[in-house]
Amino acid sequence: MNNYRQDFPMLKHDYIYFNNASTSLKPKCVIEAISDYYNNYSVNTNRGVDSLGFKVTEKFESVRQLVADFIGSNSEEVIFTRGTTESLNLVASSFGNMIINEGDEIVISVVEHHSNLLPWQELCNKLGASLVFVPIKEDGTVDPEELKKVMTKRTKIVALNHISNVMGGINNLLELSKVVHQFDAYFVVDGAQGIVHEKVNVHDLDIDFYAFSSHKMYGPMGVGVLYGKKELLDMMPPVMFGGEMVDVVHNDIATYKQTPYKFEAGTMMVPEVIGLGAAIEYINQVDQTKMNAHVKELRKYLIDKLINEISDIEIYNKDAIDSSLITFNIKNIHAHDVASVLDKEKIIVRAGHHCAQLCMSNLEVASTIRISLAFYNTFEECDKVVEVLKKAGDYIDVLFK
Amino acid sequence: MSYLNDESMYREIIMDHVKNPRNIKTPNDHYRKTYLKNPSCGDELYLYVDYDETTNTIKDITYKVTGCSICCSSVSMMSELLTNKSKLEMALIIENFNNMVTGKEYNPEVLGDAVSLKGIVNVPPRIKCATLGYKALLQILGEDHE
Numbered sequence: 001m002n003n004y005r006q007d008f009p010m011l012k013h014d015y016i017y018f019n020n021a022s023t024s025l026k027p028k029c030v031i032e033a034i035s036d037y038y039n040n041y042s043v044n045t046n047r048g049v050d051s052l053g054f055k056v057t058e059k060f061e062s063v064r065q066l067v068a069d070f071i072g073s074n075s076e077e078v079i080f081t082r083g084t085t086e087s088l089n090l091v092a093s094s095f096g097n098m099i100i101n102e103g104d105e106i107v108i109s110v111v112e113h114h115s116n117l118l119p120w121q122e123l124c125n126k127l128g129a130s131l132v133f134v135p136i137k138e139d140g141t142v143d144p145e146e147l148k149k150v151m152t153k154r155t156k157i158v159a160l161n162h163i164s165n166v167m168g169g170i171n172n173l174l175e176l177s178k179v180v181h182q183f184d185a186y187f188v189v190d191g192a193q194g195i196v197h198e199k200v201n202v203h204d205l206d207i208d209f210y211a212f213s214s215h216k217m218y219g220p221m222g223v224g225v226l227y228g229k230k231e232l233l234d235m236m237p238p239v240m241f242g243g244e245m246v247d248v249v250h251n252d253i254a255t256y257k258q259t260p261y262k263f264e265a266g267t268m269m270v271p272e273v274i275g276l277g278a279a280i281e282y283i284n285q286v287d288q289t290k291m292n293a294h295v296k297e298l299r300k301y302l303i304d305k306l307i308n309e310i311s312d313i314e315i316y317n318k319d320a321i322d323s324s325l326i327t328f329n330i331k332n333i334h335a336h337d338v339a340s341v342l343d344k345e346k347i348i349v350r351a352g353h354h355c356a357q358l359c360m361s362n363l364e365v366a367s368t369i370r371i372s373l374a375f376y377n378t379f380e381e382c383d384k385v386v387e388v389l390k391k392a393g394d395y396i397d398v399l400f401k
Numbered sequence: 402m403s404y405l406n407d408e409s410m411y412r413e414i415i416m417d418h419v420k421n422p423r424n425i426k427t428p429n430d431h432y433r434k435t436y437l438k439n440p441s442c443g444d445e446l447y448l449y450v451d452y453d454e455t456t457n458t459i460k461d462i463t464y465k466v467t468g469c470s471i472c473c474s475s476v477s478m479m480s481e482l483l484t485n486k487s488k489l490e491m492a493l494i495i496e497n498f499n500n501m502v503t504g505k506e507y508n509p510e511v512l513g514d515a516v517s518l519k520g521i522v523n524v525p526p527r528i529k530c531a532t533l534g535y536k537a538l539l540q541i542l543g544e545d546h547e
Contacts, residue, residue, distance in 0.1 A: 334469035336442050340527060352442050366443045366467055394416055396470055398527070399520030400408045 072201030087211030140167025162194025168323025219279030444468030
C-alpha cells in the first residue's frame with residue numbers, strides 16, 4: 001500500500017495524518033480533475049444549447065451514474081448535496097416532516113453524530129413526536145434484537161450510523177433493516193464513515209435512505225450524496241426552491257422536475273461533483289477491499305503496541321476490531337494535552353467530543369483522543385505515535401519547546 | 402537563571418496548580434457567577450467572584466473547572482493573582498497576560514505564577530485554554546467588550 005503514498009501531495013509535508021475520519025487527504029487525480037474543469041470547461045450545467053454546457057452536463061451526470069454503481073442504486077436515486085449533514089437534514093425536513101405526526105417515535109442511538117441527532121430532535125420538538133434511544137453494544141453498534149425491543153407501532157423512522165465516528169463498530173445494516181421494515185418504519189443510515197470502510201449495496205441491504213460525504217472518501221469538500229428509494233423520493237416535496245429544480249412556472253403556482261432534480265435547486269457544486277467522480281474511480285482502481293484489509297492490519301498492530309507499551313492508556317473501543325478507529329485517553333491527562341504533544345511532532349489526531357456529545361456522556365468522559373487510519377498510513381507511523389506517547393511525561397512539553 | 406532551570410521551575414509550578422488547585426471552596430450566595438465553555442474542546446468553567454462595589458475590589462475568587470492542564474492551571478493561578486486586587490490592577494494584569502500569550506511586550510513582574518504559561522505563545526491553538534478564566538472574569542465584571 002505504501003506505493004500509493006505518492007498519489008497524495010499532502011503526504012509530502014512530513015505530517016503523520018491520523019485524522020482520516022474527520023476528513024481524508026485527496027489524491028492528485030482528484031485535485032487535477034477539479035483544475036481540469038476550471039481550466040478547460042468551466043461553465044454551468046443544463047443551461048442553453050452550447051457544446052461546453054453539454055459537455056459539463058454529461059460529465060456531471062456521469063458522476064451520478066458512478067455513485068449509483070458504487071452504492072448499488074439507480075442514478076435517479078442519487079441526489080447531490082453539500083455533505084452528509086445536508087443529506088440528513090433533507091430527509092428530516094422533507095420526508096420526516098411529511099410522515100411524522102404528533103405522538104410518533106423516531107429511534108436513534110446515543111453514538112450518533114450531531115448531524116444524525118439534531119435534525120431528528122428538531123423535528124420531534126416541532127411536531128410533538130419523541131426521540132427513542134436504542135441501547136448500544138460496547139463497540140457502538142446496535143443489536144437487532146435490542147432494536148426490536150424499542151420498536152412500537154408508533155415508530156416511523158429509525159436513523160442509525162453505519163459506522164460510529166467514535167466507537168468504530170460496524171452496524172449489521174441487513175439485519176437492522178429487516179427489523180425496521182417488520183414494524184413498517186423507514187431506515188435512514190448515516191453513512192459518513194461507512195462509505196469509506198465498507199462495501200455498500202443499498203438495494204441488497206434494503207435501506208430507505210443512505211447519506212454520505214465526498215471528503216471522507218478522498219474526494220473534495222462541499223459535496224455529498226443522499227441516496228433514497230425512488231418511490232420515497234417521488235413522494236417527497238422539495239425543500240429548496242429556485243432555478244433548475246422547476247418545471248413550469250405560473251404566477252401563483254409552479255410544478256417541479258422529477259427526482260432527483262427537484263432536490264437540486266440553483267447552481268450545483270459542479271467541480272466538486274467531478275472531483276467526487278475522480279475519487280470513486282481512484283477507490284475502484286486501488287480496490288476498497290485491499291484498502292480495508294491494510295487499515296485493519298494497521299489498527300491491530302497499533303492497538304497491541306499501545307496496550308503493551310503505554311501503561312496509563314484507556315482504550316474505549318478495543319473490541320471494534322474491524323474498525324479504522326482507536327479512541328482512547330491517557331489516565332488523568334486531558335485529551336487536548338495529549339493531542340498538543342502529538343501535534344508538536346507533526347502527528348495529527350482528533351481530540352475533543354467528536355461532534356458526539358451524547359456518546360461522550362455515555363462513555364462518562366468529556367473528551368477523547370481518536371486515531372483514525374487510512375490505507376496510506378504505515379506501520380512506521382504507528383511506531384512513531386507510540387514512541388512520542390512514551391516520552392510525553394507530564395504532557396506539557398509543548399510549553400517548553 | 403538558566404533556561405533549563407526556568408523550564409523545570411515553570412513545569413513544577415504548572416503541575417502544582419493542576420494537582421493542587423487553589424481557592425476551591427463553596428461560594429457564598431452573594432458571589433457573582435458565570436459559566437463559560439470552549440465548545441470545541443469541552444473545557445468548562447463555573448467562576449464565582451466576590452466583588453466589593455464600594456471599593457471596586459475583587460475580594461474572593463472560586464471556581465469549578467474541567468479541562469486540560471493549561472486551562473485548569475491558568476484558572477487556579479488567576480484566582481491567586483487577582484484576589485484582593487482593584488479593578489484597575491486587574492485590568493493591568495489581564496492586559497499583561499494577554500500580551501504575554503500573544504507575543505507582545507509584557508511585564509512579567511505583575512503576573513506571579515501565571516508567567517509560567519508564557520510558552521503558550523508558541524502553541525496558538527491553545528491560547529483559548531489559557532485565557533478562558535480571564536474571559537469569564539471580565540464577563541462577570543461586565544468588562545467583556547469583545
